[in-house]
Amino acid sequence: MTLLDVQDLTVEFPTRRGTLRAIDSISFSIGTGEILGVVGESGAGKSLTGAAIIGLLEPPGRIAGGQILFAGKRIDNLSQDRMRAIRGRQIGAIFQDPLTTLDPLVSIGRQLVETIQTHLRLSDRDAKARAIKWLEEVGIPAARARIDAYPHEFSGGMRQRVVIALALCAEPRLVIADEPTTALDVSIQAQIIELLKRLARDHGTSVMLVTHDMGVIAETCDRVAVMYAGRIAEIGPVVEVVRHPKHPYSEGLMGSIPSLEHRVARLRQIDGAMPRLAAIPPGCPYNPRCPKVFDRCRVERPGLLEADATRAACWLYDKAAAHV
Amino acid sequence: MSDLVLEAVKVARYFDVSKPWLQRALTGGRRTTLRAVDDVSFAIPKATTLSLVGESGCGKSTVARLAVGLYEPTSGSIHFEGQPLSAARAQASLRRRMNMIFQDPYASLNPRWRVRDIVAEPLRAFRILTSPRDVVARVGELLTQVGLTPADGEKFPHEFSGGQRQRVSIARALSSAPDFLVCDEPTSALDVSVQAQILNLMRDLQQRLGLTYLFISHNLAVVRHMSDRLGVMYLGRIVEIGPGEEVFRTPRHPYTRLLLDAIPDLEMVGKARTPVGGEVPSPLAPPPGCPFHPRCPLANDRCRVERPGYTVAGGTLVACHAVEEGRGEARGYSTSAV
Amino acid sequence: MSAAHKTAPGAVARLLDSDFVYAYRRSPIAIAASLVAAICLLAALLAPWIAPHNPFDLASLNLLDSFKPPAFLAEGERAFPLGTDDQGRDLLSAIMYGARISLLVGILAVALALVVGISIGLTAGYLGGTVDAILMRVADVQLTFPSILIALLVDGIARALLPREMHEALEIYVLVFAIGIALWPQFARTVRGSTLVERGREYVMAARVIGLSSPRIMVSHILPNVLGPVLVIATINLGQAILTEATLSFLGVGLPPTQPSLGTLIRIGNDFLFSGEWWITVFPGIGLAMMVLAINLLGDWLRDALNPRLR
Numbered sequence: 001m002t003l004l005d006v007q008d009l010t011v012e013f014p015t016r017r018g019t020l021r022a023i024d025s026i027s028f029s030i031g032t033g034e035i036l037g038v039v040g041e042s043g044a045g046k047s048l049t050g051a052a053i054i055g056l057l058e059p060p061g062r063i064a065g066g067q068i069l070f071a072g073k074r075i076d077n078l079s080q081d082r083m084r085a086i087r088g089r090q091i092g093a094i095f096q097d098p099l100t101t102l103d104p105l106v107s108i109g110r111q112l113v114e115t116i117q118t119h120l121r122l123s124d125r126d127a128k129a130r131a132i133k134w135l136e137e138v139g140i141p142a143a144r145a146r147i148d149a150y151p152h153e154f155s156g157g158m159r160q161r162v163v164i165a166l167a168l169c170a171e172p173r174l175v176i177a178d179e180p181t182t183a184l185d186v187s188i189q190a191q192i193i194e195l196l197k198r199l200a201r202d203h204g205t206s207v208m209l210v211t212h213d214m215g216v217i218a219e220t221c222d223r224v225a226v227m228y229a230g231r232i233a234e235i236g237p238v239v240e241v242v243r244h245p246k247h248p249y250s251e252g253l254m255g256s257i258p259s260l261e262h263r264v265a266r267l268r269q270i271d272g273a274m275p276r277l278a279a280i281p282p283g284c285p286y287n288p289r290c291p292k293v294f295d296r297c298r299v300e301r302p303g304l305l306e307a308d309a310t311r312a313a314c315w316l317y318d319k320a321a322a323h324v
Numbered sequence: 325m326s327d328l329v330l331e332a333v334k335v336a337r338y339f340d341v342s343k344p345w346l347q348r349a350l351t352g353g354r355r356t357t358l359r360a361v362d363d364v365s366f367a368i369p370k371a372t373t374l375s376l377v378g379e380s381g382c383g384k385s386t387v388a389r390l391a392v393g394l395y396e397p398t399s400g401s402i403h404f405e406g407q408p409l410s411a412a413r414a415q416a417s418l419r420r421r422m423n424m425i426f427q428d429p430y431a432s433l434n435p436r437w438r439v440r441d442i443v444a445e446p447l448r449a450f451r452i453l454t455s456p457r458d459v460v461a462r463v464g465e466l467l468t469q470v471g472l473t474p475a476d477g478e479k480f481p482h483e484f485s486g487g488q489r490q491r492v493s494i495a496r497a498l499s500s501a502p503d504f505l506v507c508d509e510p511t512s513a514l515d516v517s518v519q520a521q522i523l524n525l526m527r528d529l530q531q532r533l534g535l536t537y538l539f540i541s542h543n544l545a546v547v548r549h550m551s552d553r554l555g556v557m558y559l560g561r562i563v564e565i566g567p568g569e570e571v572f573r574t575p576r577h578p579y580t581r582l583l584l585d586a587i588p589d590l591e592m593v594g595k596a597r598t599p600v601g602g603e604v605p606s607p608l609a610p611p612p613g614c615p616f617h618p619r620c621p622l623a624n625d626r627c628r629v630e631r632p633g634y635t636v637a638g639g640t641l642v643a644c645h646a647v648e649e650g651r652g653e654a655r656g657y658s659t660s661a662v
Numbered sequence: 663m664s665a666a667h668k669t670a671p672g673a674v675a676r677l678l679d680s681d682f683v684y685a686y687r688r689s690p691i692a693i694a695a696s697l698v699a700a701i702c703l704l705a706a707l708l709a710p711w712i713a714p715h716n717p718f719d720l721a722s723l724n725l726l727d728s729f730k731p732p733a734f735l736a737e738g739e740r741a742f743p744l745g746t747d748d749q750g751r752d753l754l755s756a757i758m759y760g761a762r763i764s765l766l767v768g769i770l771a772v773a774l775a776l777v778v779g780i781s782i783g784l785t786a787g788y789l790g791g792t793v794d795a796i797l798m799r800v801a802d803v804q805l806t807f808p809s810i811l812i813a814l815l816v817d818g819i820a821r822a823l824l825p826r827e828m829h830e831a832l833e834i835y836v837l838v839f840a841i842g843i844a845l846w847p848q849f850a851r852t853v854r855g856s857t858l859v860e861r862g863r864e865y866v867m868a869a870r871v872i873g874l875s876s877p878r879i880m881v882s883h884i885l886p887n888v889l890g891p892v893l894v895i896a897t898i899n900l901g902q903a904i905l906t907e908a909t910l911s912f913l914g915v916g917l918p919p920t921q922p923s924l925g926t927l928i929r930i931g932n933d934f935l936f937s938g939e940w941w942i943t944v945f946p947g948i949g950l951a952m953m954v955l956a957i958n959l960l961g962d963w964l965r966d967a968l969n970p971r972l973r
Contacts, residue, residue, distance in 0.1 A: 041515035041517065042486075157603045158603075185379035186544075186583060187379065190586040212515060213588065215590060216588045219589070254590065255520075256519070257545070258520075260545045260572070261589070264549070267520040267523055392871050393871075394867060413873065419872070422871070431865060446872045449873065449874055500872065
């Protein structure tokens, strides 16, 4: 069942030098209990996609086209107040830096109880019980004893768990996690990944996991969207995209990741850099760096085309053209 | 011994992180010492790469700074080309043979300087070239060598992308024709496709110029790609050090195994793994005995009180009582959970 | 000018296209303030050539011209647009020459404070430790005294030490020193703060690795990166310095009537305020207020425009 359906979403930033299109007509959906990974280089638009969905685009950024459907209803055109009610209750958010999300002057128990009571009609006692339940759920030892502690009394990994508990305590149906493990050490990262997977499995929570780390995506997600220059280059089941990438960019990306299992003399590298928003080339945005580029790529922009088990925005997979 | 470029013997570096004197006097606090690096020994033969890997706070960046003389060791000794490091750094002819590449491509270049002046700085500082024309020619050469163009020298750092800035940083590091480079997380601020460019460039340069690297990273996959020898650090100590291939193939220290187990990897797609528990304790209050014992599945009473020395195991040195005693070699552990 | 063009092609075009100029062109306050400041500056600089009279030329003064009201009043004369003072000096000319002296003292005092403050701030911030502790405690102690008090003190010492004629001749430098010394701690603190941030950056470490000396790193690497906020404070402090000079002159410890600054003119006029000759004090007052307000508004705008957080 589809929980989130993003259709032709476009996000623009008006600047004095003209309007920059940071996200250009992207479409994807997330099913109930599904974990969708969104991966890409910095500036590819992956974090903005998350921000647009939860209605937290930094002005002057704005949704300039398309629509976002959550459980069948449009949420991209809601007022700030209506959106605030959905945030937390229906859609939770986890950000990279746990310190900026937590109020340093309020105990974590208080923050959890307040969040719970904002969204659910619960007595103080029930709300507190629920807070403790969620702290235990995210793996904080001795949750009952530590509920009155302040954020600075927790280590980095524990703080990120508290942030996750805060995002989940109202039991939202969708969680948007933006680089939730980037600031953490590998051993804690593994624990957080495990936690996200368990949520999807046990509670049917849908997760949109935004990260630049392909390894995290590979281990966590069911499906993955590879973003490039504000567009989706390829989307499909994670096993397929990792093992048999179809878009030349995803292919280059997978090849450029050094492997733990075996050592190679040279890494596959993609020459050049992602274009700046102000200078995205016509046609396929990847064409100047693409080893398989042909004339059509330089003029006509490809949409997502069926490519075996995945869909890739690449003219190599245009079956109509192949017949001509 | 003559082909060792850098040799560190029992190096320690402590930092006084006490609160200011007045505050201490008023609140009755004590002096606190951070043992960032404790009893660390390693040697780097010419034209090879030694990597140090570990989680944040393990002291690897402090080792990087000790190795180029930005910090003085609290105890122990560091030798560069057979001479004590401080003596070597006092001579311009030896000092110019070492340099450093930094992590943050945005902070490592002076934003007010043009790239040509940034790259030329070591040339001028060491008076390697004096005529302006020679400097311009050499800077152009260096920029070409790292994959930029001589015309890029006219630009300011903010006009470049992260990967290009890191190339500028490498050009600067190479300009005094050094043979030893300390690389402190040179790719951790870069996107993977750019990381591949920079790692390839560094390997090419090593082969072409016979460079010796001390490579610091938290990313095991990157380290595996780059290193001849590998040291794993935990709370200021090297817990395991040996040939890179051997450490990866047969990790012996429980912490090395934990790290290898924890890293998400493309090969693991669709598989489950056993989660690891715990996190690094504060380096201000390291546990007694073996610093890893609170998280170690093999810990016993000896580990809780006695600090392990090094045991030779194969080609590696391991600081672990369990390895020394031969316990838990196989039980309850596999390098990658299936 | 042409040499600069050769080394930096399009530098002017780049400046005109920068966010800074863009912000300026969109701020009416900045434009108005800089216009007023420019008029004041030009009037002061060009006073010897454009002022209708020379108030320092005793030969041209005529006591019969004294206490003439401004030209727009019934008894005014067109030769003296803003009237004359007790000695028959044309007020407009006196204000222009006075602004010249006020600005000169202000700019020199701020320049002195800049040099002292930047050197101390850089040294304290870069070297840290005991040097930092001592220098900054000195600055703290000085900050607890109002700057006017320090200026009075310095001026008093100079008066006691120097013979009278010499003091009169040197008064302008005594004032510059007194005001400059009163202002340096602010600069030193700002520079020290920014230096502490810059010192930890990797480009400074890169310079240390190749073995550059501390003074060289401070001057060529750190200084260019800490100047921005300092220039903002310098602008705001220019207004403050001019006001301090005016206050001292008004109190009679500043510039003598033979070299009247705006403050001296206001003091002279103050004696006649209640006998009906209001213009002698009001016009220099308006001139002073306009100049300082323009400079302060410009400083405030600079601070906002250069602060990325407020953008």
